[in-house]
Amino acid sequence: MKRYTLYIHIFLRSFFIQGCWNYKGMLAVGFCFTLKPLAKLLYWDDPEKYYGFLKRHLGFMNGHPYFVSYALGASTKIEEMIAKGQGHPEQLQRFKNALVGPLGALGDQLFWAIIKPATFSLGVLFFLLVEDIQYRVGFIIFMGVLYNVPHLYIRIKGFKNGYQQGFNIYKFLKIENYKSMKRFYVSIVVLSLAFTIGYVGANWNAGNAVSIAVLLSSILIARYLRAEKGRSILALTVPAILSLIIGITL
Amino acid sequence: MTDILLLVGIISILTIDQKDAFQFGISQPIITSVIIGAFTGEYATAIYFGIIIQLMWMGNLQIGASITPSGALGSVVGCIMYTLTAKAYASHLSALLLLTFFYTVGISFIGGQIEVLIRKNNTRFQNAIYKRIAQHKKTVVGWAITKAIIVQWSVNFLFISLFLALGLLILEWLKQPVLLTHAAVWRFADIALMGTGIGMVLSLYKSRKIQYTVALLSLLGILIFKFKLV
Numbered sequence: 001m002k003r004y005t006l007y008i009h010i011f012l013r014s015f016f017i018q019g020c021w022n023y024k025g026m027l028a029v030g031f032c033f034t035l036k037p038l039a040k041l042l043y044w045d046d047p048e049k050y051y052g053f054l055k056r057h058l059g060f061m062n063g064h065p066y067f068v069s070y071a072l073g074a075s076t077k078i079e080e081m082i083a084k085g086q087g088h089p090e091q092l093q094r095f096k097n098a099l100v101g102p103l104g105a106l107g108d109q110l111f112w113a114i115i116k117p118a119t120f121s122l123g124v125l126f127f128l129l130v131e132d133i134q135y136r137v138g139f140i141i142f143m144g145v146l147y148n149v150p151h152l153y154i155r156i157k158g159f160k161n162g163y164q165q166g167f168n169i170y171k172f173l174k175i176e177n178y179k180s181m182k183r184f185y186v187s188i189v190v191l192s193l194a195f196t197i198g199y200v201g202a203n204w205n206a207g208n209a210v211s212i213a214v215l216l217s218s219i220l221i222a223r224y225l226r227a228e229k230g231r232s233i234l235a236l237t238v239p240a241i242l243s244l245i246i247g248i249t250l
Numbered sequence: 251m252t253d254i255l256l257l258v259g260i261i262s263i264l265t266i267d268q269k270d271a272f273q274f275g276i277s278q279p280i281i282t283s284v285i286i287g288a289f290t291g292e293y294a295t296a297i298y299f300g301i302i303i304q305l306m307w308m309g310n311l312q313i314g315a316s317i318t319p320s321g322a323l324g325s326v327v328g329c330i331m332y333t334l335t336a337k338a339y340a341s342h343l344s345a346l347l348l349l350t351f352f353y354t355v356g357i358s359f360i361g362g363q364i365e366v367l368i369r370k371n372n373t374r375f376q377n378a379i380y381k382r383i384a385q386h387k388k389t390v391v392g393w394a395i396t397k398a399i400i401v402q403w404s405v406n407f408l409f410i411s412l413f414l415a416l417g418l419l420i421l422e423w424l425k426q427p428v429l430l431t432h433a434a435v436w437r438f439a440d441i442a443l444m445g446t447g448i449g450m451v452l453s454l455y456k457s458r459k460i461q462y463t464v465a466l467l468s469l470l471g472i473l474i475f476k477f478k479l480v
Contacts, residue, residue, distance in 0.1 A: 029394055058380060186460065194465075227452075235446070240443060
C-alpha cells in the first residue's frame with residue numbers, strides 16, 4: 001500500500017472514530033480502527049508486534065472527534081518511528097494521554113460552543129425571513145458548507161500537522177491559533193441571535209409590548225438558569241410555564 | 251403508516267450523524283424538519299417546529315463523557331407529532347406546540363439515559379476485541395464499530411417509533427380538554443419558546459462584550475423589522 005493511500009484510508013476511517021464510544025476506553029475502539037491499516041503496513045508479517053500495536057491503541061483515548069485527527073497524525077508518525085526502532089511504545093501512550101485534555105477543550109470550545117451555534121442560528125434566522133421552500137433547501141446546502149468547511153479543514157490539517165510535528169503537536173493545540181475562525185463565527189452567532197430577537201419581537205403576536213416583554217424575559221430567564229445555575233430542565237420549562245400564566249392572567 | 255415507518259427509518263439513519271459517525275451536522279432539527287416536511291407534505295408546519303426547537307439544544311455541550319439530553323431524537327419525535335396533529339389542533343396551534351415541546355423535553359432526557367446503556371453495551375464490544383487480541387485471533391475492530399452503529403440505529407428507530415406512538419396517543423387524549431380552553435391562554439407560548447431557545451444559545455457565552463452586542467443589535471433589529479426599514 002502506498003503511503004498516500006494509507007493516509008486516505010486513515011482519514012476516511014476517522015469519520016467512525018466515535019462509532020463504539022464507551023466508558024472504558026472512550027474513543028479507544030475508534031482510534032484503533034482508524035490506525036489499523038498502519039498496523040497492517042508496518043507489522044503484517046510479525047503477529048506479536050501487530051497485536052501489540054492494536055493493543056496499545058485500544059488503551060484509553062478521548063478528545064473532540066474532529067480535533068482527534070491531530071493525535072492520529074502524530075501517532076502515525078510516532079508509530080513509524082517505533083517501527084524503525086527510534087521510539088518506545090510507552091512514550092506514545094503517555095503522549096496520547098497528555099493530548100486528551102487539549103484536544104477535548106479546544107474542540108468543544110471552537111465547534112460545540114461557536115461554529116455549531118453560529119451555523120444553525122443563522123439557519124434559524126434565514127428560515128424565519130424566507131418562506132420559499134426552494135431557498136430554504138438551498139440554504140441547507142449553504143449551512144452544510146459553513147459548518148463542514150472548518151470541520152474538514154481541521155480533520156485534514158490536524159492529521160497533516162500531527163504527522164509533521166509528531167511529539168511537538170501540542171504547540172498547535174491552542175485557541176489562539178484559531179483566532180480568526182473564532183472571530184468570524186462569533187460574529188455570525190451574534191448577528192443571527194440579535195436579528196432573530198429583532199424579527200420575533202417585531203413580528204410575532206403583532207409585536208405588541210407584552211409579546212416583546214415575554215420574549216425578553218424568556219431569554220433572560222433561560223440564560224440565567226442555564227449559565228448561572230446550570231439547570232437545563234428549569235431553563236427549558238420555566239419560561240413556557242410563565243408564558244402560560246401570563247396568557248391566563250391577561 | 252408505511253410512510254411514517256419509512257420516514258422514521260430514514261431519520262434514524264440521519265441521527266447516527268449526531269455522535270456515532272461522520273458528524274456533518276445533518277441530524278440538526280432544522281434539517282430533519284425539512285425532511286419531515288417533505289414526507290408529510292406539510293413543509294411550513296414541520297419547519298416552524300424545527301425552527302423553534304433548533305436553538306433549544308445547542309446550549310447543551312457534549313463535553314467529554316458527559317450525558318446530554320438526546321435533543322436530536324426528541325426533536326424528531328416532536329416534529330412528526332406536531333406536523334401530524336396540526337390540523338386536528340388548528341384552532342389551538344400554540345397549545346399543541348407547548349404540549350409537544352414539554353413532551354420533547356421529557357423524552358430527550360430519557361434518551362440521554364438510554365445513551366448511557368448503549369455506551370455500557372459498547373464496553374462489551376471493546377472487551378471482546380481485547381480477548382481476541384490476547385488469543386492472537388483475527389481482530390474484528392471494524393465489526394465491533396459496525397455492530398455498535400447498528401445497535402445505535404436500532405435503538406434510535408425504536409425510540410422514535412415508540413415515543414411517537416405514545417405521544418400521538420397522549421395528544422389524542424388531550425385534544426378535547428385543550429380545545430375547550432380559550433385559545434388566547436396559549437398565545438404567548440410560541441414567543442416564549444423562541445426566547446428560551448435564544449437564551450439557551452446565549453448561555454454559552456459568558457463574555458459581557460458578546461451579551462451587550464447582542465442586546466444592542468437586537469434593539470436595532472426590532473426597529474428595522476418593526477418599521478420595515480429593509
